[in-house]
Amino acid sequence: MEKMIIHGGAPLRGTVTLSGSxxxxxxxxxxxxxxxxxxxxxxxxxxxxxxxxxxxxxxxxxxxxxxxxxxxxxxxxxxxxxxxxxxxxxxxxxxxxxxxxxxxxxxxxxxxxxxxxxxxxxxxxxxxxxxxxxxxxxxxxxxxxxxxxxxxxxxxxxxxxxxxxxxxxxxxxxxxxxxxxxxxxxxxxxxxxxxxxxxxxxxxxxxxxxxxxxxxxxxxxxxxxxxxVIPDRIEAGSMMAAAAITGGDVTITNAPIEHLEAVATKLREAGVTVEANGKGVRIARNNGLKPVELRTLPYPGFPTDLQAQMMAMLTQADGSSVITETIFENRFMHAQELARMGADILMKGPTAVVRGPSKLSGAPVMATDLRASMGLIIAGLAAEHTTELSRIYHLDRGYEALDAKLSSLGARIERAQEQ
CATH class of the missing domain: 3.65.10.10 (Enolpyruvate transferase domain)
Structure with missing residues (x-):
């Protein structure tokens, strides 16, 4: 069994290419x-x-x-x-x-x-x-x-x-x-x-x-x-959230921006720069994050597969964000793990209120599913000290060479054997 070790605090910068969907x-x-x-x-x-x-x-x-x-x-x-x-x-x-x-x-x-x-x-x-x-x-x-x-x-x-x-x-x-x-x-x-x-x-x-x-x-x-096969829009959205939470500046060379309109809209509402250029799509943040409201919906609505990643990012927004999950009834399990890192999240049925900005602190956390594991990595990138994510076999189901890609952008992340 392997785990992921994330040393937070490094803004992501550079260029990354997506895998196939x-x-x-x-x-x-x-x-x-x-x-x-x-x-x-x-x-x-x-x-x-x-x-x-x-x-x-x-x-x-x-x-x-x-x-x-x-x-x-x-x-x-x-x-x-x-x-x-x-x-x-x-x-x-x-x-x-x-x-x-x-x-x-x-x-x-x-x-x-x-x-x-x-x-x-x-x-x-x-x-x-x-x-x-x-x-x-x-x-x-x-x-x-x-x-x-x-x-x-x-x-x-x-x-x-x-x-x-x-x-x-x-x-x-x-x-x-x-x-x-x-x-x-x-x-x-x-x-x-x-x-x-x-x-x-x-x-x-x-x-x-x-x-x-x-x-x-x-x-x-x-x-x-x-x-x-088309590029992976969920990997793209995940990288966007990772760049935003760290105050980074990342270009995704083959991002299918036409498949990410709902995501781009919410990121812009949160104060993130999302712009298409000759190389792909650039994601950058220089100022603080703003709170947003979002609801997961079938395409072309906001994808449920990016809800955990967005929740992690919104822990750093200045104010209360409201997330409503309409697709899967148990898709807030990552909220408990984010709370272990210092996130302030109030749960009520299918709705989560994320109050920020929270001072995230590295902690041992556990992945409950594929997208939750990515949400916890995103939180770990912004947290003080070290986060250890266990059960990363979930992650390997859907993200190819994620640690290598994030490392190429300046993240301090590595795999290690569970003790």
Whole structure:
């Protein structure tokens, strides 16, 4: 077991390049099941979750290999298994999106239900309802979803909420279904749009990705393709918050600013400079931070995956900030750890009032989930003395070489073995 040691007080300065988006790469990797030809992906991040996805695909018969540091070839010439086991799905909930492409390719799939999640209930009922609407028979047995359909048929599907995973699962199931499928109240996230782009490159007929209505005209078969995964907007937002809390000046060379409008708006409200330039996006702060109010919402609203990082930053704002979490009911667990460092946070249901500026002091803290761990690192960058963050395996699921990137900007951060 490793921990991260952060010596606070150093402003971040310099230039950093983002990795590819984890949340885009994972479903795109599952799309390799839809063709017997190779799918070559570039800008794939070297992350624990990506390894889990490759392990799952390998178990299903896909030949999966790294071509170089960030390029992967996935070749599903034959699919030799129909089962995604509990051991892998429990490790990474995103594995459940294998259901749609596996069913579409082979006519049957047996996928473990993901089980509980630290940040709140994330049921798969929307996935199941959508797959059923395409003509699949589904049974629940021994903790597994068992789906069967000789040939899926297009249909009209309304999602009760714009679930990213459900949209992706239904989209992949529908691309080779007979006839036309319409997904209403679909998720609009950039990661969904990136999946649609690679599917179109493979021969799918899709329109409306990025809007609330996606239309798919089924085709007989898909072929291989090459695709570059989009940069990680959540890593970008995390770096923005880190630069802001330290009073730094950082340029992110490939930041997808068009995917970060809600984040940029809140940072500017807080008194942070956010400006596009020839090199990318520059984040700088020379004066104090101002309090803001924010509410997490589906895209294009403020992302729940940046709520913890923003909370950490707002501990240094001069006044009371109000954060309302509308996506996951348990996503304030990092607040207790921030309080151990001296943050003044009042919790009431789905709302947190962050009163600042607080004098943060380094302390031993524990990561409860992926994004909480980044929030605690951001707090540690601004704290006096040393912060020790344990359980950083959460961090390695979603941030590639984070300690090296932050060190290149002047942060004093290192890994060490737990005693």
């Amino acid at each position: 984890k949340n885009a790469a994972l479903p795109i990797m599952m799309a390799s099941l839809l063709t017997s030809e190779p799918l070559v992906l570039s800008n794939v991040p070297r992350l624990r979750d990506v390894k889990t996805a490759m392990d799952l695909l390998t178990q299903l018969g896909v030949a999966a290999r790294w071509i170089d540091d960030h390029r992967v070839e996935l070749h599903a010439a034959k699919v030799t298994s129909h089962e995604a086991s509990y051991e892998l799905v429990k490790t990474m909930r995103a594995s459940f999106v294998v259901l749609g492409p596996l069913l579409a390719r082979t006519g049957r799939a047996r996928v473990s239900t993901p089980g509980g999640c630290a940040i709140g209930a994330r049921p798969v009922n929307l996935h199941i309802a959508g797959i059923r609407a395409l003509g699949s028979k589904i049974q629940f047995r021994h903790g597994y979803v068992e789906a069967h359909a000789e040939k899926l048929t297009g249909g009209r599907i309304w999602l009760d909420s714009p679930s990213v995973g459900a949209t992706e699962n239904i989209l992949m199931a529908a691309v080779t279904a007979r006839g036309r499928t319409v997904i209403e109240n679909a998720a609009r996230e950039p990661e969904v749009q990136d999946l649609a782009r690679v599917l179109v490159a493979m021969g799918a007929k899709i329109s409306g990705a990025g809007t609330h209505v996606i239309e798919i005209e089924g085709v007989e078969r898909l072929h291989g393709a090459e695709h570059e």
